[in-house]
Amino acid sequence: MGIDFDYAPAPESTGIVDIKESYGLFVDGQFRDGHGTPFKTVNPATEEVLAEVAEADASDVDRAVRAARSAYDKVWSRMPGAERAKYLFRIARIIQERGRELAVLESIDNGKPIREARDVDVPTVAAHFFYYAGWADKLKHSGYGETPLGVAGQVIPWNFPLLMLAWKVAPALACGNTVVLKPAETTPLTALLFAEICQQADLPPGVVNIVTGAGATGQAIVDHPGVDKIAFTGSTGVGKAIARSVAGTDKRVTLELGGKAANIVFDDAPIDQAVEGVVTGIFFNQGHVCCAGSRLLVQESVAEEFLDRLKRRMSTLRVGDPLDKNTDVGAINSAAQLARITELTQAGEAEGAGRWSPDCELPQRGFWFPPTLFTEVSTAHRIAREEIFGPVLSVLTFRTPDEAVAKANNTPYGLSAGVWTEKGSRILAMAGQLRAGVVWANTFNKFDPTSPFGGYKESGFGREGGRHGLAAYLEGGR
Amino acid sequence: MAREQARIDVRKTYKLYVGGAFPRSESGYSYEVRDAKGGFLANAALASRKDARDAVVAARRAQAGWAGRTAYNRGQVLYRVAEIIEDRRPQFVAAVRSSEGLSGSRAEAVVDAVVDRLVWYAGWADKLTQVVGNANPVAGQFFNLSTPEPTGVVAVLAPQGSSLLGLVSTIAPAVVTGNTVVVVSSYARPLPAVTLGEALATSDVPGGVVNILTGDALAVGPWLASHMDVNAIDLVGLAGTDGAAEAATAMEVAAADNLKRVRRAPAAEPDWTREPSLSAMTDLLEIKTVWHPMGV
Numbered sequence: 001m002g003i004d005f006d007y008a009p010a011p012e013s014t015g016i017v018d019i020k021e022s023y024g025l026f027v028d029g030q031f032r033d034g035h036g037t038p039f040k041t042v043n044p045a046t047e048e049v050l051a052e053v054a055e056a057d058a059s060d061v062d063r064a065v066r067a068a069r070s071a072y073d074k075v076w077s078r079m080p081g082a083e084r085a086k087y088l089f090r091i092a093r094i095i096q097e098r099g100r101e102l103a104v105l106e107s108i109d110n111g112k113p114i115r116e117a118r119d120v121d122v123p124t125v126a127a128h129f130f131y132y133a134g135w136a137d138k139l140k141h142s143g144y145g146e147t148p149l150g151v152a153g154q155v156i157p158w159n160f161p162l163l164m165l166a167w168k169v170a171p172a173l174a175c176g177n178t179v180v181l182k183p184a185e186t187t188p189l190t191a192l193l194f195a196e197i198c199q200q201a202d203l204p205p206g207v208v209n210i211v212t213g214a215g216a217t218g219q220a221i222v223d224h225p226g227v228d229k230i231a232f233t234g235s236t237g238v239g240k241a242i243a244r245s246v247a248g249t250d251k252r253v254t255l256e257l258g259g260k261a262a263n264i265v266f267d268d269a270p271i272d273q274a275v276e277g278v279v280t281g282i283f284f285n286q287g288h289v290c291c292a293g294s295r296l297l298v299q300e301s302v303a304e305e306f307l308d309r310l311k312r313r314m315s316t317l318r319v320g321d322p323l324d325k326n327t328d329v330g331a332i333n334s335a336a337q338l339a340r341i342t343e344l345t346q347a348g349e350a351e352g353a354g355r356w357s358p359d360c361e362l363p364q365r366g367f368w369f370p371p372t373l374f375t376e377v378s379t380a381h382r383i384a385r386e387e388i389f390g391p392v393l394s395v396l397t398f399r400t401p402d403e404a405v406a407k408a409n410n411t412p413y414g415l416s417a418g419v420w421t422e423k424g425s426r427i428l429a430m431a432g433q434l435r436a437g438v439v440w441a442n443t444f445n446k447f448d449p450t451s452p453f454g455g456y457k458e459s460g461f462g463r464e465g466g467r468h469g470l471a472a473y474l475e476g477g478r
Numbered sequence: 479m480a481r482e483q484a485r486i487d488v489r490k491t492y493k494l495y496v497g498g499a500f501p502r503s504e505s506g507y508s509y510e511v512r513d514a515k516g517g518f519l520a521n522a523a524l525a526s527r528k529d530a531r532d533a534v535v536a537a538r539r540a541q542a543g544w545a546g547r548t549a550y551n552r553g554q555v556l557y558r559v560a561e562i563i564e565d566r567r568p569q570f571v572a573a574v575r576s577s578e579g580l581s582g583s584r585a586e587a588v589v590d591a592v593v594d595r596l597v598w599y600a601g602w603a604d605k606l607t608q609v610v611g612n613a614n615p616v617a618g619q620f621f622n623l624s625t626p627e628p629t630g631v632v633a634v635l636a637p638q639g640s641s642l643l644g645l646v647s648t649i650a651p652a653v654v655t656g657n658t659v660v661v662v663s664s665y666a667r668p669l670p671a672v673t674l675g676e677a678l679a680t681s682d683v684p685g686g687v688v689n690i691l692t693g694d695a696l697a698v699g700p701w702l703a704s705h706m707d708v709n710a711i712d713l714v715g716l717a718g719t720d721g722a723a724e725a726a727t728a729m730e731v732a733a734a735d736n737l738k739r740v741r742r743a744p745a746a747e748p749d750w751t752r753e754p755s756l757s758a759m760t761d762l763l764e765i766k767t768v769w770h771p772m773g774v
Contacts, residue, residue: 239737
């Protein structure tokens with residue numbers, strides 16, 4: 001009699017979350033109706049409508065900016081840093097206390113595995129608020145002075161909805177700015193729950209304003225003359241449009257944009273660890289990661305063995321219900337993103353790369369894409385140049401370190417890179433030559449509030465995290 | 479006995495400084511340079527779009543090697559430039575005096591400030607990383623270090639008024655950290671820039687690290703702003719020019735094509751005698767963070 005080693009379903013309960021039928025905008029400390037056309041947010045794993053969400057039009061954005069300005073002038077910029085800090089500590093504690101609720105809601109609205117929302121997103125969110133809370137009364141030691149900028153307009157993406165909110169809101173508030181934040185239209189729910197947390201923390205009205213909507217709402221924020229600073233995380237295309245929009249103004253800008261990171265594996269790398277790092281690098285969060293290691297550069301002498309082991313490891317990835325605690329790869333965030341991944345992978349096949357995916361059964365409903373790798377990829381292929389933002393790995397090979405550097409840097413992006421080798425001097429030499437803002441050596445996709453993150457070249461400018469992250473929100477940071 | 483004829487002096491041709499050489503403008507154009515009182519000084523080369531592109535190629539070719547020098551060496555090389563300017567003081571004083579219409583003592587003071595500014599920046603070469611870098615205490619068993627690196631090729635539209643101190647104050651902060659530059663000099667006062675190029679050529683600054691174009695920032699600037707192999711642009715030289723605001727906006731828009739780092743044009747030309755802020759250097763740097771696990 002054989003033993004069944006299959007996993008039993010291990011679903012996380014959704015009883016902890018209370019999703020309302022409809023949500024308004026959070027302006028001046030209260031939820032209000034929007035004047036745009038409400039839109040629906042869906043669970044990408046089931047295509048079920050979760051809630052209807054207000055759309056902020058230009059007048060709503062204007063109201064939010066005025067509320068932020070008033071809160072800045074009258075309350076927040078005048079408050080001693082030590083008092084601002086205590087609000088941020090309070091928020092951090094509430095995030096911890098309501099951590100599971102936030103994680104489940106994030107998983108439902110975004111499609112990411114509950115294991116990742118619970119173990120990565122939410123703890124890092126709380127840590128980010130703790131870290132920047134502590135800076136609020138120590139800014140004179142920051143190297144950037146203590147003068148805030150004013151009202152920060154912040155536009156964030158759908159891949160890490162709450163984490164990107166934390167990266168934006170925590171340093172802005174710690175430095176004494178007030179914010180108008182727009183979450184992505186496909187993942188607004190945790191930002192709106194965060195608004196409730198602000199209420200729960202008795203944060204003064206207007207310090208944090210959350211306006212929901214799509215590109216037009218974001219553009220209204222960028223164009224508003226009352227906004228002193230724009231912080232954007234998203235695509236390079238939109239980032240360039242924002243840079244053009246603010247040209248000729250005094251608005252300060254930081255942009256955290258796309259990437260096409262090389263993950264470079266040398267022949268002396270610890271092969272099992274490297275396989276694990278490559279899997280983490282591209283399949284974490286369904287590959288919806290701007291710093292994903294989407295190009296594997298493996299040294300020719302070990303390429304065959306490495307690919308065998310990589311394929312074996314990919315075969316054990318569990319794709320499916322994001323709320324199952326054993327799921328490794330969840331749902332693609334939206335039909336639009338699924339269409340983009342599908343189109344680019346078709347281009348990969350059409351251009352002659354070899355496509356491979358493990359056998360894996362995908363759910364009938366929802367948006368899904370199997371873990372996929374492409375071999376025989378050339379540097380000219382679209383799948384080697386364009387950001388796919390999905391669970392798709394392009395494999396290239398190299399012979400010498402110089403060739404690896406040349407191929408790795410052969411991209412307009414410069415967000416992150418990975419290096420796998422046992423040789424310390426080679427790690428440092430490679431790290432020095434890779435044109436990327438974050439280099440992970442013998443690890444990948446690690447994040448910490450104390451560690452600056454951000455890109456070179458067309459991956460944007462400015463840093464989030466660490467002392468350097470304060471520069472984006474202080475006068476002395478220019 | 480025939481009366482001895484007066485000796486005819488040999489006039490200098492003022493040329494561009496690109497890739498360590500002194501070409502004329504590829505366009506074949508030059509323009510009249512006049513002193514502060516309107517007297518003829520010289521014909522200067524009028525840099526074209528092609529000259530700007532050639533200069534970017536030279537700057538790109540020199541960049542990795544220059545950034546690869548040790549910080550100590552870059553500091554030494556910059557200090558050597560200060561020495562050479564001190565040594566050629568009369569020539570620089572004369573250039574500043576005629577270009578800016580200053581008295582002898584005021585022009586001397588400008589050259590003093592130029593030499594001191596170079597010495598100041600030279601000293602930053604091996605200190606800035608310590609001041610703006612960080613070891614980061616991440617919550618895990620990782621080594622985590624953030625250090626600044628040069629952004630690459632920097633285009634500089636040099637100040638229109640301060641033809642030497644302003645020029646040096648925009649070039650030095652870019653190159654001390656390992657960037658290479660393409661600089662467009664003051665249009666009306668290009669001669670100090672030409673003299674600086676001649677001093678650089680006899681210093682230890684490798685060819686291509688500093689490329690000097692004489693000409694019109696409003697004409698050449700847009701080509702540098704839209705150039706896809708330029709990493710950053712300093713628009714300070716637009717301050718005070720006719721139509722500066724429109725030109726600055728247009729160049730900032732063009733710079734977005736490859737997301738150049740932009741130093742915007744101030745409303746008026748800065749007071750270059752003040753001690754610079756670190757942002758003159760840090761605006762042209764990228765912070766790189768390296769992670770590595772710790773364990774045995």
